[in-house]
Amino acid sequence: MxxxxxxxxxxxxxxxxxxxxxxxxxxxxxxxxIASSLVLNxxxxxxETKVIKDLGLTCISLFGLLTILVLGTNHLYHEFEExxxxxxxxxxxxxxxxxxxxxxxxxxxxxxxxxxxxxxxxILLCALKGMVSWMLLKAVYSLLLELSLLCSLxxxxxxxxRPQLSIITILAVYLIGHSISEVxxxxxxxxxxxxxxxxxxxxxxxxxFDHFDISSQVVHNLxxxxxxxxxxxxxxxxxxxxxxxxxxxxxxxxxx
Amino acid sequence: MAKMQTPPSxxxxxxxxxxxxxxxxxxxxxxxxxxxxxxxxxxxPLPDDPLYLPNGNYxxxxxxxxxGVLSDLFWIKGALYFGSHYRKKDHDYKWLAHFLxxxxxxxxxxxxxxxxxxxxxxxxxxxxxxxxxxxxxxSTDWKMTEMIGFYYHFYLKDYLAAGRYYEMASLxxxxxxxxxxxxxxxxxxxxxxxxxxRVLKNFYDTCSKKDLKEDFAKRITQLEDIKxxxxxxxxxxxxYQRTPRDLxxxxxxxxxxxxxxxPYGGKYLWDSSQQRVVSTTFPRYGST
Numbered sequence: 001m002x003x004x005x006x007x008x009x010x011x012x013x014x015x016x017x018x019x020x021x022x023x024x025x026x027x028x029x030x031x032x033x034i035a036s037s038l039v040l041n042x043x044x045x046x047x048e049t050k051v052i053k054d055l056g057l058t059c060i061s062l063f064g065l066l067t068i069l070v071l072g073t074n075h076l077y078h079e080f081e082e083x084x085x086x087x088x089x090x091x092x093x094x095x096x097x098x099x100x101x102x103x104x105x106x107x108x109x110x111x112x113x114x115x116x117x118x119x120x121x122x123i124l125l126c127a128l129k130g131m132v133s134w135m136l137l138k139a140v141y142s143l144l145l146e147l148s149l150l151c152s153l154x155x156x157x158x159x160x161x162r163p164q165l166s167i168i169t170i171l172a173v174y175l176i177g178h179s180i181s182e183v184x185x186x187x188x189x190x191x192x193x194x195x196x197x198x199x200x201x202x203x204x205x206x207x208x209f210d211h212f213d214i215s216s217q218v219v220h221n222l223x224x225x226x227x228x229x230x231x232x233x234x235x236x237x238x239x240x241x242x243x244x245x246x247x248x249x250x251x252x253x254x255x256x
Numbered sequence: 257m258a259k260m261q262t263p264p265s266x267x268x269x270x271x272x273x274x275x276x277x278x279x280x281x282x283x284x285x286x287x288x289x290x291x292x293x294x295x296x297x298x299x300x301p302l303p304d305d306p307l308y309l310p311n312g313n314y315x316x317x318x319x320x321x322x323x324g325v326l327s328d329l330f331w332i333k334g335a336l337y338f339g340s341h342y343r344k345k346d347h348d349y350k351w352l353a354h355f356l357x358x359x360x361x362x363x364x365x366x367x368x369x370x371x372x373x374x375x376x377x378x379x380x381x382x383x384x385x386x387x388x389x390x391x392x393x394x395s396t397d398w399k400m401t402e403m404i405g406f407y408y409h410f411y412l413k414d415y416l417a418a419g420r421y422y423e424m425a426s427l428x429x430x431x432x433x434x435x436x437x438x439x440x441x442x443x444x445x446x447x448x449x450x451x452x453x454r455v456l457k458n459f460y461d462t463c464s465k466k467d468l469k470e471d472f473a474k475r476i477t478q479l480e481d482i483k484x485x486x487x488x489x490x491x492x493x494x495x496y497q498r499t500p501r502d503l504x505x506x507x508x509x510x511x512x513x514x515x516x517x518x519p520y521g522g523k524y525l526w527d528s529s530q531q532r533v534v535s536t537t538f539p540r541y542g543s544t
Contacts, residue, residue, distance in 0.1 A: 181294070182336065189339075204287060211293045225296040235289035238282045245279060 005093045006101040013075065013105020018112070022070055027113050030063035034120050038128075049125055049133075050219055056121035057139050057215045060114045064147040065174065067113055072106050072154035073166040096248035103155050103244060110147050114140060138229060139218040145236035146212035150174065152243040153207075159250045176202070177209035207239055327363030330355050331373075338376050349378045356386055364393045370400060380411040398428035402435055409442055416446035423455045433459075433468050440475060447532070449483045474519035478535060481516040485524060485533045488512055502526050503533070 017023055037055040079085045088098060118140050122132050153173060157166040180203050187199045211232050217224055334355030341348055356373040360366055370390030374383040387404050394400055405421030408414045422439035425431050436459035443452035453476060460472040485503060488511045492500055496509075503526050506512050518524055522537030 181297070185340075189343075204290065208290055208293070210297065211290065225299075228293075228296060231289050231293050231296070234285055235293060238285040238289065242279060242282045242286065245275070245282075 003097070005091075006097045006104065009088070009093075009098055009101025010104035010108060013102050014108045014112075016075070017071055017105065017109040020071060023067065023109065023113070026063055026067050026070070027116055030059045030113070030117050031120055034059050034117055034124070038124060049129055052121060052124050052128070053133070053136060053219045054215070056117060056124075057136070057143065057219075060117045060140060061143050061146070063117070064110050064114055064143070065150060067110055068106070068147065068150050068154050069167050069170060071109065072151060073158050073163040073170070075106070076102055076155065076158040077163045077166075095252045099155060099159075099248050099251050100244065103152060106151050106154070107148050110151060111144060114144060114147070135218045135221060138224070139215045142212045142214050142229070142232055145232060146209055149207055149209075149236055149240045149243070152240045152247065156243050156247040156250070159247050159254060173206060174209065177207045180206060180208055181210045208235075211235055323362040327359045327361075327366055327369075330359035330362065331366065331369050334359060334369075334373065347378070349376075353377055353379075353382045353386070357389075360386070360389060364389075367394065367397075370394070371403075374403065380407050383407055396428055398425040398431040398435065401425040401428060402431070405438070405442070409438075409445075414446075415442040416448060419443035419446055419448065419451060419455075423451070426455060426459060433463075433465075437472070437475060440479060444479055444482065449479055449486070453479045453483070477519045481518070481524060482533045482535065484516070485512075489526070489533070499528070499531075500526065 034052070034056050037052040079088075089095070118136065121136065125131065125133055150170065153170055154166065157169050161169065180199075184199050184203050187195050191199070214224060214228070214232075216222070334352055337355060338349060338352055352373075356369055356377070359369045359373075363369075367390070370386055374386045374390075377383045377386065384404055384407050387400050387407075390400050391397070391404075401421050402425040405418045405425060408421060409418035419439050419442035422435055422442060426436035426439050436455050439455040440452035443449065443455065456472055456476045456479065460469060460476060463469050463472065485506070488506050489500065492506060492509065492511060500506060500509075503515055503524055507514060515524060518535055518537060520535070520537035522535055525534055525536060527534045
């Protein structure tokens with residue numbers, strides 16, 4: 001099968017990832033924080049489940065990012081540095097397939113981690129209110145789209161950067177992506193034409209992570225705009241594909 | 257012998273074109289979807305509920321040592337919240353006080369939040385509450401105290417409270433000369449002339465500038481005159497069981513030998529609508 005190597009590499013990456021002690025630490029810490037929402041919700045006035053939902057979704061997002069930063073950037077670089085990649089590239093495998101396999105493996109790790117946190121969140125909600133909030137799945141799905149895009153960015157930066165620099169760059173893109181909408185709004189009000197033009201370029205060039213944040217609507221049970229999830233899927237998948245294509249292009253020219 | 261380089265085959269060109277076409281389609285899709293998503297997000301109302309925790313005390317437990325940054329964050333969030341509602345023209349700022357309160361919980365010495373925040377809060381009571389909180393940390397700042405006095409006299413028409421705050425501001429270092437003058441004015445406006453005179457006399461005693469001293473002497477004289485006239489009016493009312501037609505009747509009935517000379521060149525009048533003695537010159541009480 002043409003794409004069999006992709007899945008083999010993805011499987012290998014996933015196996016290595018889940019064997020990593022850091023991964024367990026991150027997941028455990030995330031689960032503990034979500035569990036602590038049981039204490040925090042005592043401090044609220046009104047809907048107690050809101051804390052669990054808010055904290056749970058925040059943990060999925062932040063710990064997903066942490067996993068990508070720690071495992072995603074180091075894993076590929078480690079293979080380059082330790083020359084493990086030679087043992088793979090001597091086999092009849094296209095380089096871009098290798099990269100896509102690595103990406104899918106990383107994404108699987110993040111999906112498993114997020115799923116564990118989501119399940120715990122639902123268990124807590126069920127224990128507290130005796131009901132499961134399926135609406136949360138939409139928010140988790142949207143967050144996974146964001147994390148998949150971040151995963152592809154980690155792959156891209158690791159192809160030509162050291163892990164430390166990759167981490168800083170991913171964090172910078174993450175911050176820009178989360179604040180660009182507000183900056184654009186402010187500049188549209190008071191900025192010069194030049195600043196507005198620059199912000200427009202940055203706005204369309206950098207990923208806008210605000211699009212993936214629907215936790216407020218989900219937590220408050222507000223209706224989503226029609227086709228919002230479709231649109232955000234198109235945006236996330238297309239952007240991820242572009243990043244992966246660029247990564248593959250750089251990786252195919254890389255000399256070891 | 258130089259090695260012959262084989263030209264790229266048509267298959268390579270086709271693959272390249274295919275990749276380029278895919279990139280164009282993906283980039284186009286990303287561009288269109290982000291534009292549409294921005295539009296959708298701008299038009300869909302999001303809940304304004306900014307936080308699920310009721311006050312900053314609990315938040316401080318989990319803020320680690322990032323109090324300053326969190327304070328900044330809530331102040332910026334508050335300003336953006338105000339700006340977004342101002343832009344929408346719905347003027348629904350119900351969570352603004354909460355943002356400002358959180359910001360000052362994390363950093364109680366964040367002067368700007370008290371000062372500018374109080375000026376954008378929708379309710380006067382909330383503005384006063386925020387400034388009162390600020391006063392506990394900036395106890396020597398006359399501006400905050402004076403501003404509370406302003407809110408009391410201008411919006412709430414509570415002249416006695418205004419006078420008290422102006423008086424407190426007049427005891428703080430760096431206050432301008434009009435502050436004790438306003439204290440005197442609003443005490444008088446509230447009917448508490450004694451307090452007005454006390455504030456002005458205090459300032460007169462401590463003031464070293466000659467021209468200011470002269471002006472305060474005039475104001476003290478003016479208030480003392482008004483006080484004296486109101487006392488005589490009270491005697492008149494007791495004796496004749498009615499109010500006089502005008503102040504001249506006090507002279508006619510022998511309660512005073514003559515009407516006192518108004519220090520600013522005006523004259524004193526009996527204002528029947530307010531049931532009090534007023535002056536025709538600045539500061540004309542009752543004309544706030």
